Amino acid sequence: MKRTLYLLLGSMILAVLASSALAxxxxxxxxxxxTEKKKPAVKVYTNDDLSGLxxxxxxxxxxxxxxxxxxxxxxxxxxxxxxxxxxxSAPGDDKATGNDKIKGDIAESKKQIASLEHDIDxxxxxxxxxxxxYYADAGNSLRDPKQWAEEDRKYQDDLKTKQDTLADAxxxxxxxxxxxxxxxxxxADIE
Numbered sequence: 579m580k581r582t583l584y585l586l587l588g589s590m591i592l593a594v595l596a597s598s599a600l601a602x603x604x605x606x607x608x609x610x611x612x613t614e615k616k617k618p619a620v621k622v623y624t625n626d627d628l629s630g631l632x633x634x635x636x637x638x639x640x641x642x643x644x645x646x647x648x649x650x651x652x653x654x655x656x657x658x659x660x661x662x663x664x665x666x667s668a669p670g671d672d673k674a675t676g677n678d679k680i681k682g683d684i685a686e687s688k689k690q691i692a693s694l695e696h697d698i699d700x701x702x703x704x705x706x707x708x709x710x711x712y713y714a715d716a717g718n719s720l721r722d723p724k725q726w727a728e729e730d731r732k733y734q735d736d737l738k739t740k741q742d743t744l745a746d747a748x749x750x751x752x753x754x755x756x757x758x759x760x761x762x763x764x765x766a767d768i769e
Contacts, residue, residue: 680758681767687751694744701740705733 712718712726719726758768 677761677763680754684754687754691747698740701737
């Protein structure tokens with residue numbers, strides 16, 4: 579009996595020692611893999627790197643800077659050019675202005691739709707909470723059934739009004755998007 583007890587106790591001690599040794603080796607392996615994991619090299623470009631390049635070969639995003647004013651220009655010619663106003667605008671300017679207006683209208687319409695959807699969601703949540711509270715107490719329907727019917731009717735009317743307004747706003751957005759497509763706007767600006 580003592581022998582089996584000693585054998586059992588000894589095997590348990592060995593199992594505990596083996597598992598702790600195994601856990602330590604797994605931790606060591608994990609640390610080693612973390613240190614071996616190579617991070618990708620990030621190249622940082624400085625002005626020194628770009629100074630040897632041809633200025634025409636470098637691509638810059640955005641509009642180029644305006645040329646510096648010429649110091650040799652006569653002030654009288656500047657005054658004369660300032661007094662003249664150009665009543666004609668380039669045809670591209672009208673199109674760009676129209677596209678900007680459509681883009682702004684689309685953004686405003688999206689904000690309005692998001693606001694209406696949020697309002698409808700809140701209305702529905704509040705209604706569900708009121709309904710749960712009303713139906714949780716059996717005495718409510720016996721005490722004042724007309725009040726619940728009036729509140730329910732008012733909620734249904736308000737919800738229908740909001741949903742109609744939302745449908746109108748979505749239709750307006752769809753019309754604006756169609757108008758933008760016809761004007762040749764990029765889909766990123768329309769959607």
